[in-house]
Amino acid sequence: MAISGRFFLLAVLAVVPIIAVPGAVSWLWALTVLLLVLIIDLALAASPRRVSLRRELPASVRLGESTAAQVIVFNESSRLLQAQIKDGWQPSAGAVNPLQRLRIPAHERATLRVSLVPTRRGDLGSAHVSIRSYGPLGMAAWQKTIAAPGTLRVLPPFHSKRHLPSKLRKLRELDGKAAVQIRGAGTEFDSLRDYVRGDDVRSIDWRATARRRDVVVRTWRPERDRRVVIILDTSRTAAARIDDEPALDTGIEAALLLSVLAERGGDRVSLIAYDRRVRTRASSAGKGNMLNAMVEGLAPLEPELIELDTSAIASQVGSVTSHRSLVVLVTSLDAGAAEEGLLPLVAQLARKHVVVVASVRDPALDEARLERSSTTLVYRAAAAEHALNRRAAITAVIKSYGAEVVDAQPHQLPPELADMYIRLKAAGRL
């Protein structure tokens, strides 16, 4: 049961006759009138129990975009349903208008359309719909909450998509497909074509030239069909918030950009999100659009407060491919976690694969080390230098194993990881 502002107003107005005719009788009269109004309105209100609901939800939405969730309300009673309906979305779903008034005639239906602007990645839910059915006077209402679970999957925003065109252009230049006059880098024979001025004379295929009486050059392209395995660390270090973004989200952005780029580059990409067990797994070898499968799989990921099981990662990589491949570890280079688990893992993987360690660098450290205006800040700068020194030392060790390190600030990590991939591809190291 619930009362409305109108009922409250009526109660306030009832003070006028009480002042005009003071005494217990007028008081009791006013009370009686209020109670009568309450009872009559409640008796005439449509029952919120005799309502059935159906949800219509978009399959998924990208973080930062808005969408609309619909609830279709059937009024199964034989009275007009004057209702205030609330869809119980969790706060991060960003429901703009979760509370709406609907007038549904008997045995008819209406749609409650709630605009959502999600503020968090993951599976966001609405557990119930509450219906407050007012009587014809609009004074009092019956209220009933109906359990109607619905889930909206909010996908990672993939902001780093804007870097994709420029990186793809670089990749095409590498491929020799772009309209620049350079010899396609790479070691695999691609095709023969007519010589154009500016082509490297070393690439002239003399045998073909002899056959055709025209000068013909060979084109090369980088190796194709190489394996790229991205391991996304979802352990406790991924819970660190750097620049108002969890390290995991930055890692997801970097992994998405690299995956799309590598797939366009003709390589086969596998992604494994791992801490102590596989959280999600996607591969370009699977059916359908790889990017879709990947964002669907990555959307509900949350950092787990457990230590990364580094000893099992080598076997995870082995389960994806037995060939030499590019293994990208998206993890943390923080001292402690890295020393114990990461270094032995990199040493082990680097014997067989090309290993790249990608890690988010905290810009707060770089700011703190330059702030030296007071004693407290100097101590802080020293602590920041200490952390950076340790990081540099770990980076040096990893490089000494023959692996590569991409250590960049949150916004820089995805493009720099993409650059690293292009560089490795250009060098023929894949």
Place this chain on the structure above:
Amino acid sequence: MKVGSESFRADGGTRAERLRASWGKHKFWLILGTVFVVVTGGGLILGTNGQRSAGELSITNPAPQGAQAAATVLAGQGVDVSATDSLAATTAALSANGHGSSTVLVFDPQQLLSPEQGAELARSASENGSKILAIAPGPLMVKSLSQEIASAGTFSAGDQAVSADCTQADAGAAGTISTSAGTDVKMYQGPITCFPPSGTGSGAGMMASTANGEVTVLGSADVVNNDGLAQAGNAALTFRLLGSREHLLWYTATAKDIPVASQPPTLAELTPPWVFPASAWLLLVGVIGILWRGRRSGPLVVEPLPVIVKASETVTGRARLYQDAKAMDTAARTLQHATLNRLAHALRLGGAAPPEAVVEAVSVHLGRDRQPLLALLIRDVPRNEIQMLTMATQLAALEEEVAQR
């Protein structure tokens, strides 16, 4: 758009099932509320049941300080005991009972009666030929009741019963009376003075009466109350003094005896008549407002928050540790080490270059003396925080200088 095939309804069930479910949900509060109502209601009923009163020497009070025992015994012996609580009611009852048929017991523990009122009571009693027994009256009251009797101070009662020691018939019949030990008992002196406590040879006693026996004063309520009635000759004295006439008026002074003029006007008299009902109604309106605004439209929705840790917390923690331990040497060495590393990279010496070589390269690069640079980058250990601050600033400045050239 994904259309859910599922249709949601209110959890069904018959009315009985719903009632059972809501009972299960609100069981705790329902039981607590019922217990509260029963306890308060029961307490209220028990407290007012049987028209008991908690007043001292009240004829409906069965507690030790009450006087229900004496009143009940007297009523059982055919005396018409009636309680009054104001002077006006007492004088009206006196004149109604007729001449010579009443005894008035006056008890005024809070000294509410003025001497004029005492005199009026005495006058009314003598006009109607009634006897007065005043229990523990104050000095002014005694004087106003009868000019013959005077107050003679108090004494602290002992364990022993006090003997009558006088010619008054009632006192003689009672023989001895006793009061509870340690209480203050008032003493009086009059034409007939009885029960002088042993050891006080002043001639004052616990009971005094006028020559004609119309007014009697008794120094302690312990003689009459439930607690003391059964001791020594208390009962005999009480019943003889109070049971000699047909009617007994048991007059206890209350606030009604205070003259109206001396009472401050109440709030109700000063305000217009509508103020009270209107404010009571507004109180109700306030409750309605609370119910209106306080009803949530649906249950609270929880937000499952992921674990997020601020990344630079370890750095902040380490900085605090340095500061608390005043680890200036460690901090300075870290800063020097970091600067050396960066200078080595800036001058393309590689990460493995020895510090002295870096200093040499810097001095060549900047065209500066080697010694101060050596001191700043390697040898100096700050002895206080000011030195450390200076050093940190100089190191930063040096890096900037090298980077600019």
